[in-house]
Structures are given as structure tokens and as C-alpha cells.
Amino acid sequence: MNRPYILVTNDDGISAPGINALVTQLRKIGDIAVVAPDSERSAVGHAITLSDPIRVSNFDKNGLWKGYAVSGTPADCVKIAVGALLERRPDLVVSGINLGSNAGINVIYSGTVSAATEGTILGIPSIAISLTTYTEPNFDYAAKFATKLAKVVLKRKLPEKTLLNVNIPNVPEEEIRGVQITRQGMANFAEHFDKRIDPRKRVYYWMDGEKEEIEMADDIDDEVIKKNMISITPIKYDLTNYKSIDNLKTWLPEFNLNE
Amino acid sequence: MNRPYILVTNDDGISAPGINALVTQLRKIGDIAVVAPDSERSAVGHAITLSDPIRVSNFDKNGLWKGYAVSGTPADCVKIAVGALLERRPDLVVSGINLGSNAGINVIYSGTVSAATEGTILGIPSIAISLTTYTEPNFDYAAKFATKLAKVVLKRKLPEKTLLNVNIPNVPEEEIRGVQITRQGMANFAEHFDKRIDPRKRVYYWMDGEKEEIEMADDIDDEVIKKNMISITPIKYDLTNYKSIDNLKTWLPEFNLNE
Numbered sequence: 001m002n003r004p005y006i007l008v009t010n011d012d013g014i015s016a017p018g019i020n021a022l023v024t025q026l027r028k029i030g031d032i033a034v035v036a037p038d039s040e041r042s043a044v045g046h047a048i049t050l051s052d053p054i055r056v057s058n059f060d061k062n063g064l065w066k067g068y069a070v071s072g073t074p075a076d077c078v079k080i081a082v083g084a085l086l087e088r089r090p091d092l093v094v095s096g097i098n099l100g101s102n103a104g105i106n107v108i109y110s111g112t113v114s115a116a117t118e119g120t121i122l123g124i125p126s127i128a129i130s131l132t133t134y135t136e137p138n139f140d141y142a143a144k145f146a147t148k149l150a151k152v153v154l155k156r157k158l159p160e161k162t163l164l165n166v167n168i169p170n171v172p173e174e175e176i177r178g179v180q181i182t183r184q185g186m187a188n189f190a191e192h193f194d195k196r197i198d199p200r201k202r203v204y205y206w207m208d209g210e211k212e213e214i215e216m217a218d219d220i221d222d223e224v225i226k227k228n229m230i231s232i233t234p235i236k237y238d239l240t241n242y243k244s245i246d247n248l249k250t251w252l253p254e255f256n257l258n259e
Numbered sequence: 260m261n262r263p264y265i266l267v268t269n270d271d272g273i274s275a276p277g278i279n280a281l282v283t284q285l286r287k288i289g290d291i292a293v294v295a296p297d298s299e300r301s302a303v304g305h306a307i308t309l310s311d312p313i314r315v316s317n318f319d320k321n322g323l324w325k326g327y328a329v330s331g332t333p334a335d336c337v338k339i340a341v342g343a344l345l346e347r348r349p350d351l352v353v354s355g356i357n358l359g360s361n362a363g364i365n366v367i368y369s370g371t372v373s374a375a376t377e378g379t380i381l382g383i384p385s386i387a388i389s390l391t392t393y394t395e396p397n398f399d400y401a402a403k404f405a406t407k408l409a410k411v412v413l414k415r416k417l418p419e420k421t422l423l424n425v426n427i428p429n430v431p432e433e434e435i436r437g438v439q440i441t442r443q444g445m446a447n448f449a450e451h452f453d454k455r456i457d458p459r460k461r462v463y464y465w466m467d468g469e470k471e472e473i474e475m476a477d478d479i480d481d482e483v484i485k486k487n488m489i490s491i492t493p494i495k496y497d498l499t500n501y502k503s504i505d506n507l508k509t510w511l512p513e514f515n516l517n518e
């Protein structure tokens with residue numbers, strides 16, 4: 001088999017240590033293209049840039065690898081890589097390694113996941129990799145696991161229209177207790193707004209919050225991570241709640257359009 | 260029953276005509292709070308603002324109604340409304356009326372839908388309303404239908420963790436041919452990137468694209484709209500692909516963590 005062509009992106013920006021760790025490991029199994037935001041784009045959801053021009057500049061990681069730095073979101077990066085920058089279609093998209101967990105409700109705010117979603121929409125197998133810490137990250141082990149997973153994905157193929165959202169506990173390699181296939185936990189955020197007054201006497205707010213655990217099942221991402229296991233959740237971009245369709249059809253007589 | 264308390268937001272900005280049409284109709288059935296972005300925030304996905312302060316200013320729609328203009332995304336607006344600005348919890352969130360369809364894959368890029376998703380996460384019944392045109396919008400009929408739907412939602416309650424994504428064809432009222440419960444269509448975008456050179460000789464790109472229909476089923480949102488019917492799609496924010504979990508579990512022996 002030819003060496004696979006792997007597109008690497010992230011939402012922490014092309015200069016972040018997480019993407020460097022990923023490129024360092026993935027280049028052992030494939031040819032790598034790096035197309036990533038020129039600066040941090042966290043919690044951007046699945047944003048795309050339609051109202052502004054997108055700029056692309058060459059990036060050189062201290063002579064170790066080269067890539068493209070993009071003035072856009074992670075989803076933009078995947079779109080412009082496949083649509084304009086790369087000379088051939090990648091075999092795989094790997095997004096990360098994110099500094100911080102993308103488990104539970106975070107999935108819908110995550111730029112890291114949105115890049116993998118975009119790859120999936122374009123028909124390319126895609127995985128999102130996050131390390132569940134904000135301090136003292138051990139990206140090396142996470143990058144090694146991501147590379148192992150990349151090989152498995154290339155061999156076994158992904159379910160249709162589905163990406164893998166992977167969260168790796170930030171513990172020494174020998175303390176990792178295994179891998180589990182999980183579902184997205186339904187923990188909410190308990191937000192609070194810190195109201196302040198600026199030097200010009202104008203009000204502003206900082207948004208902050210903690211995860212509120214409303215579910216403690218064995219098979220959800222957040223719970224598995226707590227046990228020092230790697231969580232792999234299959235994520236799809238068809239958001240239809242199929243189970244509710246029949247119930248909603250019973251509403252139709254309520255919509256008398258001639259009223 | 261007391262008059263319901265309805266939070267109205269959008270992604271086209273608090274000055275947009277679509278939100279004015281919505282407020283004008285919804286105030287007939289309830290007490291209205293308007294908390295919306297201070298300017299257009301289209302295609303922002305489910306972004307939230309964590310790295311910048313959020314500013315809130317008072318907005319007056321020519322003496323017709325008052326609201327809060329927020330320097331954030333649609334999801335921010337719902338969070339800050341419920342978490343800091345409103346004196347009581349709303350009974351319903353209505354997001355829109357968006358200028359342009361939010362059917363098919365657009366759902367995942369839509370700020371309009373993200374506001375309704377945020378309401379749903381907060382446990383408040385939520386609907387997203389879009390008018391399927393960019394030119395000569397007839398917001399009045401769409402606002403009347405949204406109000407009819409709001410009454411039904413308040414009476415019948417929504418399925419758990421589910422919002423309604425509503426797309427209304429932009430035709431005269433007498434040409435609307437009914438209402439259908441639909442699923443999110445899987446049409447892709449065929450993107451193209453228009454490469455240009457700015458006056459300072461630097462390269463930039465505009466992203467553009469057309470919807471590529473890869474599916475023509477009778478029950479998808481885009482097809483129903485084409486028949487001049489109103490499309491209502493139940494949307495959930497649990498993105499897990501449950502059907503693929505058993506298949507993925509067969510992968511587990513591949514992850515020999517001691518290798």
C-alpha cells in the first residue's frame with residue numbers, strides 16, 4: 001500500500017504544541033499536509049467564513065515541517081485544504097491534539113471536532129483528538145495513540161457519515177487502562193456571568209462555567225475518561241431526531257393553514 | 260394560563276427585519292424579551308465567546324419594542340439572557356426569522372439553529388425559523404406561522420432534548436401547500452475558492468459554493484420546501500452515532516496498548 005496522505009489540522013492554531021506532536025508521530029506512517037488556523041480558534045463551533053476573505057500564508061515549524069496558516073476557522077481549514085491548497089485528496093483528516101477535553105456537550109462547541117466533521121462531510125475518514133487537561137499536557141503519548149488509531153481507521157474504514165471523537169486522559173502511558181467505545185455524555189454547563197465595569201464605566205461580562213454532571217452512566221465519554229481510559233465516540237452530522245418524527249406527525253392537524 | 264414569556268433571538272442581528280416581524284406577531288400571544296447579536300453573525304456554527312468580554316447594550320426598535328444587543332454569537336445571546344439578563348426563565352425560545360434556508364447541511368453551520376440548540380440545552384422548548392430566500396422576503400407570513408407553531412409547542416411540549424428547525428418557503432400565503440415533518444437532508448456543498456490578489460499583492464480567497472443534491476427523498480427538508488410546503492425537522496444535540504457502536508467495539512482488540 002502507498003503511504004497514506006494525511007491532512008492535519010486543529011483549533012489551537014498551527015503554532016500549538018499539540019499539532020506538532022501529532023505531525024511528529026503521523027509522519028512515521030504517512031505523508032502529511034498541515035493546514036491549520038493562524039491563531040487559536042477555540043469554541044468556534046462549526047463556523048465557516050463567508051463574509052470575509054480568507055488569507056493563507058506559509059508556515060515553517062523550525063525546519064521540522066511546513067504547513068499553511070489560514071485566517072479562518074478549523075472547518076475553513078479543511079474546506080480550503082481540500083478545495084484549493086492540496087494537490088491531491090487526503091486519505092484521512094486528523095484534528096488536534098486539542099488542549100482540553102472535548103467530551104459531553106463540549107462536542108457541539110468544539111473547533112477540533114468541527115474540523116473532523118468537515119472532513120467527514122467531504123467524504124474523508126476523520127478523527128478528532130483531545131487531551132483532557134489544560135495544564136502539563138503529555139502530548140507525546142496522545143500522538144502515539146492517535147497514530148495507532150489512524151492506522152486502524154485506514155485499514156477498517158469508518159461507519160458512513162461518522163467521525164471518531166477521541167479523548168485521551170493526561171496520565172503517564174503506563175496508567176492508561178484501556179480504550180472504550182462511548183457515547184456523548186449529556187452533562188450541562190452551569191454558566192455564570194461575571195459582570196464588571198471597564199475604565200470607561202461601561203458594563204461587560206465574562207462567561208464562565210463548570211460542567212454539571214446530570215448523568216453518570218458507564219458508557220459516556222466523561223465517565224470513561226475519569227477511569228483513565230481512552231474514550232472513542234462515534235459522531236454523526238445528521239442531527240435529525242428520528243425517534244420523534246412519528247410523534248410530531250400527530251401535530252399536523254393543529255396547523256390549519258386557512259385560519 | 261398566564262401569558263408565556265418568550266425569548267426571541269436571531270443571527271442576522273437585532274436590527275434585521277426578520278426579528279422585527281417575529282416580535283410583532285409573537286407579542287400577540289406572550290410577553291417578549293429580545294436578546295440578539297448587535298450585528299450579523301451568520302454561519303457562526305455553535306460558537307460561544309470565551310476569550311473576549313461580552314458587551315450588552317439597550318436597543319430600542321423605533322419605540323415599538325426594546326431589547327438587548329449583545330456583542331456575541333446567537334448561542335451567547337441565549338446563555339446570557341437566561342444566565343444574567345432576564346428576570347425570569349423563558350417558557351420558549353424562538354430564533355429567527357433567518358434570511359435564507361437552514362435546511363440540509365446548513366443546519367450545522369447555522370447560528371439561527373445554534374440559538375435554538377442552546378435553549379434546548381438549557382431545558383427550554385426552542386424553535387428556529389428560517390425563510391428560504393435571500394431576496395424579497397415575505398417575513399409577515401413566516402412570523403404568523405411561527406406564532407401558530409409557538410402556540411402548539413407551548414401546548415404539546417417538545418420531545419426530550421429536541422428542537423424544531425422550521426423552514427418556510429418564500430411564496431404568497433395562498434401558495435403554501437401544507438406542513439411536513441421532515442429529516443435533515445444530506446445535500447453537500449460544492450465549494451469553490453476564488454483566488455484573488457489584493458492591492459498590496461497579497462493572495463486571498465473568497466469561499467463560495469452551491470448545494471449539491473445527493474439525495475432526493477420525499478421526506479427531506481430541501482425537497483419539501485421545493486414543493487412549497489413548510490418543513491419542520493426535529494433536531495437533537497446528542498451527536499452519537501448509536502448504530503455504529505457495536506461495530507466499533509469489534510475494533511478494540513486492535514488497540515494493544517503495550518505495543
